[in-house]
Amino acid sequence: MPEKRYLFTPGPTPVPPEVLAVMAEPVVHHRGPDFKVTYERCLARLQEVFRTEHDVLLFTASGTGAFESAVANLVDPGERHLVVSAGNFGERWADLVGAYGADLVHLRLPWGESPSPDALAAELERSGPVEAVYLVHSETSTGVVADVEPLARVAKEAGAIVVLDAVSSLGAVPLETDAWGIDVVVSGSQKALMAPPGLGMVSVSPAALAARGSSPRYYFDWERTQKAQRKLDAPFTPAVTLVRALDVALGLILEEGLQDAFDRHVRLGRACREGIKAMGLELASPDEDRSAVVTTVRAPEELDVKSFLLDLRDRLGVQLIGGQGEWAGKVFRIGHIGYFDLFDITTALAAVEDGFVHAGIPVDRGVAVSAALNAFEHARA
Amino acid sequence: MPEKRYLFTPGPTPVPPEVLAVMAEPVVHHRGPDFKVTYERCLARLQEVFRTEHDVLLFTASGTGAFESAVANLVDPGERHLVVSAGNFGERWADLVGAYGADLVHLRLPWGESPSPDALAAELERSGPVEAVYLVHSETSTGVVADVEPLARVAKEAGAIVVLDAVSSLGAVPLETDAWGIDVVVSGSQKALMAPPGLGMVSVSPAALAARGSSPRYYFDWERTQKAQRKLDAPFTPAVTLVRALDVALGLILEEGLQDAFDRHVRLGRACREGIKAMGLELASPDEDRSAVVTTVRAPEELDVKSFLLDLRDRLGVQLIGGQGEWAGKVFRIGHIGYFDLFDITTALAAVEDGFVHAGIPVDRGVAVSAALNAFEHARA
Numbered sequence: 078m079p080e081k082r083y084l085f086t087p088g089p090t091p092v093p094p095e096v097l098a099v100m101a102e103p104v105v106h107h108r109g110p111d112f113k114v115t116y117e118r119c120l121a122r123l124q125e126v127f128r129t130e131h132d133v134l135l136f137t138a139s140g141t142g143a144f145e146s147a148v149a150n151l152v153d154p155g156e157r158h159l160v161v162s163a164g165n166f167g168e169r170w171a172d173l174v175g176a177y178g179a180d181l182v183h184l185r186l187p188w189g190e191s192p193s194p195d196a197l198a199a200e201l202e203r204s205g206p207v208e209a210v211y212l213v214h215s216e217t218s219t220g221v222v223a224d225v226e227p228l229a230r231v232a233k234e235a236g237a238i239v240v241l242d243a244v245s246s247l248g249a250v251p252l253e254t255d256a257w258g259i260d261v262v263v264s265g266s267q268k269a270l271m272a273p274p275g276l277g278m279v280s281v282s283p284a285a286l287a288a289r290g291s292s293p294r295y296y297f298d299w300e301r302t303q304k305a306q307r308k309l310d311a312p313f314t315p316a317v318t319l320v321r322a323l324d325v326a327l328g329l330i331l332e333e334g335l336q337d338a339f340d341r342h343v344r345l346g347r348a349c350r351e352g353i354k355a356m357g358l359e360l361a362s363p364d365e366d367r368s369a370v371v372t373t374v375r376a377p378e379e380l381d382v383k384s385f386l387l388d389l390r391d392r393l394g395v396q397l398i399g400g401q402g403e404w405a406g407k408v409f410r411i412g413h414i415g416y417f418d419l420f421d422i423t424t425a426l427a428a429v430e431d432g433f434v435h436a437g438i439p440v441d442r443g444v445a446v447s448a449a450l451n452a453f454e455h456a457r458a
Numbered sequence: 459m460p461e462k463r464y465l466f467t468p469g470p471t472p473v474p475p476e477v478l479a480v481m482a483e484p485v486v487h488h489r490g491p492d493f494k495v496t497y498e499r500c501l502a503r504l505q506e507v508f509r510t511e512h513d514v515l516l517f518t519a520s521g522t523g524a525f526e527s528a529v530a531n532l533v534d535p536g537e538r539h540l541v542v543s544a545g546n547f548g549e550r551w552a553d554l555v556g557a558y559g560a561d562l563v564h565l566r567l568p569w570g571e572s573p574s575p576d577a578l579a580a581e582l583e584r585s586g587p588v589e590a591v592y593l594v595h596s597e598t599s600t601g602v603v604a605d606v607e608p609l610a611r612v613a614k615e616a617g618a619i620v621v622l623d624a625v626s627s628l629g630a631v632p633l634e635t636d637a638w639g640i641d642v643v644v645s646g647s648q649k650a651l652m653a654p655p656g657l658g659m660v661s662v663s664p665a666a667l668a669a670r671g672s673s674p675r676y677y678f679d680w681e682r683t684q685k686a687q688r689k690l691d692a693p694f695t696p697a698v699t700l701v702r703a704l705d706v707a708l709g710l711i712l713e714e715g716l717q718d719a720f721d722r723h724v725r726l727g728r729a730c731r732e733g734i735k736a737m738g739l740e741l742a743s744p745d746e747d748r749s750a751v752v753t754t755v756r757a758p759e760e761l762d763v764k765s766f767l768l769d770l771r772d773r774l775g776v777q778l779i780g781g782q783g784e785w786a787g788k789v790f791r792i793g794h795i796g797y798f799d800l801f802d803i804t805t806a807l808a809a810v811e812d813g814f815v816h817a818g819i820p821v822d823r824g825v826a827v828s829a830a831l832n833a834f835e836h837a838r839a
Contacts, residue, residue, distance in 0.1 A: 275697025
């Protein structure tokens with residue numbers, strides 16, 4: 078095993094030392110005064126980061142659990158719901174909506190495509206009225222970040238509740254929950270929010286709360302959690318350690334400033350893509366500023382992706398990740414969400430170069446690193 | 459605020475420093491080799507502590523979430539399910555089973571009662587066949603630990619799946635999942651297992667898996683989690699930090715030895731009760747060895763429980779907890795589950811004495827502490 082580990086996956090992501098440190102503090106009671114202060118501040122900071130004035134409900138669960146809360150609260154069996162997918166997570170949400178017995182309308186786009194408002198409008202025209210439209214902001218499996226504002230507008234105009242998966246985008250890419258009229262935004266602690274996995278959160282508009290249906294639910298029931306949170310309580314013992322960590326991490330994000338954090342992600346994404354292109358490799362994620370969460374690289378024919386990733390991990394201590402679902406074996410992904418700087422990008426690229434050499438694929442050593450260093454704008458333009 | 463904090467509630471409970479320390483280590487990827495080693499060992503240790511050869515499914519959720527997995531997997535709407543309650547948690551499980559549309563048979567006993575096998579047999583006689591019987595091992599709201607083996611036998615003989623809430627009992631009081639024929643045992647990380655809150659776990663017998671019904675579920679679906687776990691994977695990003703903590707905590711428990719841990723809980727419970735009785739106070743939880751999880755004390759008429767607990771918390775840094783539901787204002791509770799020793803008991807009792815004095819209720823200072831010190835058997839008999 079190598080002595081140091083580098084976590085360059087799109088979740089879990091590296092956690093700042095200040096955040097790790099608070100988790101070693103003694104556990105406090107969730108109804109005690111120490112925790113209430115943390116809880117209140119954490120919920121307020123979530124609203125700031127979500128850019129919403131509505132409640133952000135906090136669940137001890139992964140992002141999928143938080144997403145299920147939307148489905149469990151909104152779906153009545155037999156009711157029509159529309160899911161737009163263009164990758165693994167969109168397809169998961171379609172499965173989930175189907176599991177709750179909805180009459181699922183699935184606008185299934187090819188992996189890697191960015192959904193267009195016209196395609197959504199056409200699908201809504203065909204389907205007739207739907208109760209809710211489920212969109213993915215950052216499709217982590219492909220690296221595509223959708224232009225979500227016009228999509229939300231189309232869904233809204235059709236009278237639907239808009240639900241957005243912002244698990245890997247929130248805090249990395251601009252998202253205006255209230256201004257863009259997005260009723261439900263789902264996120265998780267372990268991506269750009271720079272905390273460990275284990276907390277999922279959901280912002281809920283009054284319209285979303287009013288649209289609640291009859292599916293059975295208890296742990297993920299919005300009303301139960303909203304009622305308790307408004308009294309600074311939690312309906313069930315929350316993961317107090319993780320809430321404490323999230324609170325510190327959100328403080329760091331707001332100290333940097335959301336705009337500066339978004340800008341940093343754009344600059345890191347550019348540098349990473351320039352490095353990959355300098356190696357003569359092809360991008361599978363779009364070569365555009367919005368694609369600032371994960372850089373997805375098409376593997377050359379001669380590369381065995383699985384062995385390459387295992388080599389990076391076991392020989393160099395560098396954890397990248399391969400493709401999911403239909404992209405398995407065809408791509409590898411470099412995450413740069415959250416607690417990342419230029420030297421994480423150059424380390425990831427240096428590891429990719431070395432892994433290629435080790436796999437017998439000729440590379441001019443340093444070519445990707447140099448390109449990234451040259452491309453990186455150190456200050457916000 | 460006092461400088462030190464003492465957490466003497468029945469969950470969350472104090473976490474050993476070795477367990478806190480690992481949470482400050484860098485986050486690892488849940489599909490990387492470091493985590494797989496931890497995950498495999500943690501799942502095996504859970505089987506040891508659960509005393510089962512069947513799968514123990516691990517969910518990122520509170521104990522209630524894990525309990526909901528049992529209900530969501532077992533209940534078909536309209537099917538008859540029987541819940542035995544004698545306190546707050548039993549009643550919560552009745553609500554939960556009802557929320558999934560079961561034809562609920564609720565054997566609702568007075569709070570503080572210990573359910574008898576005869577009462578259960580009589581209820582099953584009245585109700586006719588039921589799909590599942592839900593029992594509470596340690597009713598944390600009252601401090602009663604049920605004699606669960608004969609209850610499980612009665613339920614089994616009636617052909618029901620047996621589901622047991624062992625959230626606050628597992629690791630504190632003897633429980634033989636397989637030997638007693640309990641199909642589903644639900645527990646949580648934050649009680650006797652000495653880890654922070656955020657993980658719920660469920661052992662599932664083949665009969666329980668075969669009895670799965672049609673209620674909608676995704677995150678809490680047993681089959682999805684079982685399939686993934688058997689490949690040392692997790693269907694959704696788990697709270698890796700908490701799994702690491704739980705693994706270390708389980709290691710400590712198994713190092714002490716389950717029998718020695720149970721015995722320690724018995725000796726601590728005895729000492730705590732002797733202290734309370736020496737103050738002339740009345741126990742609401744049974745004065746018996748099995749009642750080793752929480753000592754529930756009837757508040758004297760002249761004590762304002764809420765002010766008393768706030769005083770202990772804010773002036774002395776000692777966190778005890780009041781009654782829930784119909785026992786609110788009538789009792790206070792001292793938890794002694796997990797990472798507890800004699801000096802935690804004497805500190806809790808000294809704080810109770812001081813709080814009484816502060817509330818103007820005369821107490822011979824040291825009387826409870828002395829009684830506990832005298833009663834405590836330092837070594838296992």
